[in-house]
Amino acid sequence: MSLVLDPAAQDLLFREARTANSFTDEPVGDEQLQAIYDLVKYGPTAFNQCPLRVTLVRSPEARERLVGHLAEGNRAKTAAAPLVAILSADNEFHEELPQLMPHAPQLKDAFFSERPVREGTAALNAALQAAYFIIGVRAAGLAAGPMTGLDFEGVRKEFLDDDHTPLMVVNIGRPGPDAAFPRSPRLAYEQVVTTV
Numbered sequence: 614m615s616l617v618l619d620p621a622a623q624d625l626l627f628r629e630a631r632t633a634n635s636f637t638d639e640p641v642g643d644e645q646l647q648a649i650y651d652l653v654k655y656g657p658t659a660f661n662q663c664p665l666r667v668t669l670v671r672s673p674e675a676r677e678r679l680v681g682h683l684a685e686g687n688r689a690k691t692a693a694a695p696l697v698a699i700l701s702a703d704n705e706f707h708e709e710l711p712q713l714m715p716h717a718p719q720l721k722d723a724f725f726s727e728r729p730v731r732e733g734t735a736a737l738n739a740a741l742q743a744a745y746f747i748i749g750v751r752a753a754g755l756a757a758g759p760m761t762g763l764d765f766e767g768v769r770k771e772f773l774d775d776d777h778t779p780l781m782v783v784n785i786g787r788p789g790p791d792a793a794f795p796r797s798p799r800l801a802y803e804q805v806v807t808t809v
């Protein structure tokens with residue numbers, strides 16, 4: 614019989630999991646982040662290109678700089694979150710391809726010699742990895758608060774460089790008591806799925 618994820622684990626990852634807007638004071642350590650990464654790194658990407666990069670914003674000084682680039686409604690909760698990560702796409706991911714595809718190192722030059730091509734595929738695949746990351750945070754018993762309400766160019770200049778495109782900021786921690794509002798509905802299967 615094939616293994617199926619236990620319904621309680623399905624609840625943890627999806628049915629019961631909420632986007633967190635507040636957190637307890639419990640810290641999130643580097644070893645927890647390492648465990649999350651060591652799980653989600655196995656999520657698939659095209660050509661195994663693995664373009665996601667994660668910048669942990671730990672120091673109070675860096676946190677203040679980041680908060681200044683966020684939309685007003687995202688500031689207070691990010692200032693108070695136990696841990697904050699900037700997720701970005703590495704547009705120079707092809708430099709690592711020989712390590713990531715040891716059986717086909719020639720693909721680096723065959724497919725990815727042009728920057729616009731790399732930017733397009735890195736954006737898609739790093740976004741996929743960001744989704745794996747959010748689910749990985751939940752799998753660790755924590756909650757994630759992803760945000761795109763921010764000045765992307767400001768965040769890029771402040772924390773990254775020309776080779777990295779910020780995707781989102783994610784607050785991470787043990788969820789606080791509040792759920793700001795009830796779970797919003799999702800689209801029904803029939804609204805989403807067509808069969809041809």
Ligand SMILES: Cc1cc2nc3c(=O)[nH]c(=O)nc-3n(C[C@H](O)[C@H](O)[C@H](O)COP(=O)(O)O)c2cc1C
Binds near residue numbers: 630684686759760761
């Ligand atoms: C990529 C992404 C960007 C988001 N940006 C923001 C944001 O800037 N501010 C905010 O308060 N919530 C943001 N959210 C939270 C969503 O509104 C929330 O995940 C969605 O409504 C589902 O909520 P639930 O997980 O509680 O059901 C974002 C979520 C995602 C996945």
